[in-house]
Amino acid sequence: MMNTPESTHLPLADRLLTIDRRFIYLFVMLAAVIPFMFKVELDVEVTPEVMSVYSFIDKLKPGTPILLAADYDPQTQAENGPQAEALLRHMFKNNLRVIIMTLSQDGAAMAEMLSTSISAEYNKIRGEDYVYLGYKPYFGIIILSIGQNFRISYPADFYDTPLDEIPMMKNIHNYSDLACVIQIGGGNVTHAWLTNAHERYKVPLAIAVTAVSGPQYYATLQSGQIFGLIGGLKGAAEYETLLRDEYRRLGIIARAIQGMNVQNFVHILIILLTLVGNAAFFVKKRQGGR
Secondary structure: OOOOOOHHHOOHHHHHHOOOHHHHHHHHHHHHHHHHHHOOOOOOOOOHHHHHHHHHHHOOOOOOEEEEEEOOOHHHHHHHHHHHHHHHHHHHHOOOEEEEEEOOOOOHHHHHHHHHHHHHHOOOOEOOOEEEEEEOOOHHHHHHHHOOOHHHHOOEOOOOOEHHHOHHHOOOOOHHHOOOEEEEEOOHHHHHHHHHHHHHHOOOEEEEEOOOOHHHHHHHHHOOOOOEEEEHHHHHHHHHHHOHHHHHHHOOOOHHHHHHHHHHHHHHHHHHHHHHHHHHHHHHHHOOOO
């Protein structure tokens, strides 16, 4: 409701209850812009399930092969993208050899962009430090076939280079040659990794999912089927917090931390507006108004 000349003479409680909604939109906009303008950084507490993923990767010896399954699509890029970037930066920082693939039909281009951009930050060489396999359909069959040999479903990488001609893949054949699998995505593909990779071939598995999907996997985490869980933008911000010195060294903005700062400011604003609105309502009610 817009303020009129008559409303300016109303008691404070009445004016708060009839505030022009455009002021609310302005406040929300300011709450979203201020963290960018002044580079405000709020502390992000790291949870045990995220720390376990970080610790597992951090303890691996340089040169250890690891599989990163970037099974997300544009719909979840806002959450899964920062997760994937933080994980891959950690792997390259520790000089691990990374096999990157995707089982999302809409994710091949994003996974390639992920591999090329992050590898360029660390001067990693394709074929020696990392391999990008690309996308293949029928994810259940692909996950099972890797348990036998990568070459069954991936005779060549995304760039049509035969796997037998790639130096990094010389002694890598199946899950038994990998330290672990880290899957980013959720839904049926994640369930397939749990069933067909971990349960059948006993490969250590960690997952990174959206905030909405995260709660359903805590039972899986507690049962030991996965050794770690990164949930939503908050989980990505936790991982970036653990890598904060590395982000500063690279001069790169920690996107998840920045996103969480915006969320926190907007949430604080909403809480304050709710408190003010309720206080005005009860004052008006106490004065005998409707």
